[in-house]
Amino acid sequence: MRIKFRIIPLPLQKYDAVIPRMPPQFPKLPELKENAKKLSSGYSGELKVDYHLGMLVNSYTILDDVYLHIHGSNFQIDSLVVTNHAIFIVEAKNYKGTITFDTVLKQLIRSDGKIESGFEYPITQVENQTYHLRNWLQHHNLSHIPIFYVVAIADPETVIKVDGNREEIGKVVAHAARIPKMIRDKDDAFAQAGKPKIEDYKIGKLILRECRDFDINVMRHHEITREDLLPGVICSGCGMRGMKRIHGGWLCKKCRQKSHNAHRNDLANYLLLYGSITNKECMWLLGLTSRSTATRILQKSGLVYVKECKCWTKRRK
Structure with missing residues (x-):
C-alpha cells in the first residue's frame, strides 16, 4: 500500500x-x-x-x-x-x-x-x-x-x-x-x-x-523583495499579466479570455510565498482601485482575517 x-x-x-x-x-x-x-x-x-x-x-x-x-x-x-x-x-x-x-x-x-x-x-x-x-x-x-x-x-x-x-x-x-x-x-x-x-x-x-515537508524560502534564498515583483492578474490562456477587472470577473486584454476566478491562482501563489496578504497588498497584486472590492474578493476566497496582523491567511486544517 x-x-x-x-x-x-x-x-x-x-x-x-x-x-x-x-x-x-x-x-x-x-x-x-x-x-x-x-x-x-x-x-x-x-x-x-x-x-x-x-x-x-x-x-x-x-x-x-x-x-x-x-x-x-x-x-x-x-x-x-x-x-x-x-x-x-x-x-x-x-x-x-x-x-x-x-x-x-x-x-x-x-x-x-x-x-x-x-x-x-x-x-x-x-x-x-x-x-x-x-x-x-x-x-x-x-x-x-x-x-x-x-x-x-x-x-x-x-x-x-x-x-x-x-x-x-x-x-x-x-x-x-x-x-x-x-x-x-x-x-x-x-x-x-x-x-x-x-x-x-x-x-x-x-x-x-x-514526516515533515521539505521547503525553502525562495524569496530569502535569492534575496528577492516584494518590490521586485510585478503586479497584475495572470491570464491562464495566454500567460499575459494584467487582466482587467470587469463586472463579475476578469478580461484579458491580449487574448480576450474572460474568467470569473482568474485571481484565485494569483492569491494562492502569493500566500505560498508569504503566508498571508493584507487588503493593500491584494489591491496591488490584482491591480484593484477599490478597497471594498479587494475585501470582497478575499472573503470569497475562503481566507480568514487575522486581527492581530490585519491580514488574511488560509484556514487551518
Whole structure:
C-alpha cells in the first residue's frame, strides 16, 4: 500500500509562482529558471520511478518523498519501500545521455555526446541517507530492521557505464523498471532464510507520522523583495499579466479570455510565498482601485482575517 503520495515539491511551486512576476531584466532570473528546471527534471524522474514502484503496492508499504529529522539534522529520501523483512531506500535519478559511475574516484560523469559534466556520486548520497535512517530507527527502537538502498535511473534510454567495479554498481543501480524485482528478490531471499518478518504497515505509519515537508524560502534564498515583483492578474490562456477587472470577473486584454476566478491562482501563489496578504497588498497584486472590492474578493476566497496582523491567511486544517 502506498501511504504517502508525492506532490509537486514546495520549492518548485514557489519558483513557478515567482518567475512569472519577475522583470525580464532581473539579474537573478536566469538562476531562478535554472533552479526550477532542475527541480522539475528531478520531480519528473521521481514520478517515472513511482510508476514502476506501483508494482509493489499490493505486497509492501511505500512512502514517497520522506523528510525526517534526527539529532539536529534533516534528511530526505525519494521513496521508502518497507517490505516484510527490510526497508529499501530508493533514490531516483533523471539523467539523459550516458552516465558513468567511477567507483575509484567516487564520482558520476554524464555525457550528452558533446559535453561531460560531473555530478554528486549517487552511492555516497544513499549511503548518507542510510546512515541517517539507521539513526532514526535506532531512536525509535527499531534498530533490528535491515536497510538496503537502490539507485533507480528513471529514463530507460539512459546508458549506464561503470569505470571500475561493475559488480558493485550492478547490485544497487538499475533502470527503474528493474527496481521492483530487485527489491522483491531480496525480500524473498530473507523469507527463504527464515528471517523474522516485520510489521511493514505499522512501521510505515510511524514514519508517516514523523514526516515533515521539505521547503525553502525562495524569496530569502535569492534575496528577492516584494518590490521586485510585478503586479497584475495572470491570464491562464495566454500567460499575459494584467487582466482587467470587469463586472463579475476578469478580461484579458491580449487574448480576450474572460474568467470569473482568474485571481484565485494569483492569491494562492502569493500566500505560498508569504503566508498571508493584507487588503493593500491584494489591491496591488490584482491591480484593484477599490478597497471594498479587494475585501470582497478575499472573503470569497475562503481566507480568514487575522486581527492581530490585519491580514488574511488560509484556514487551518
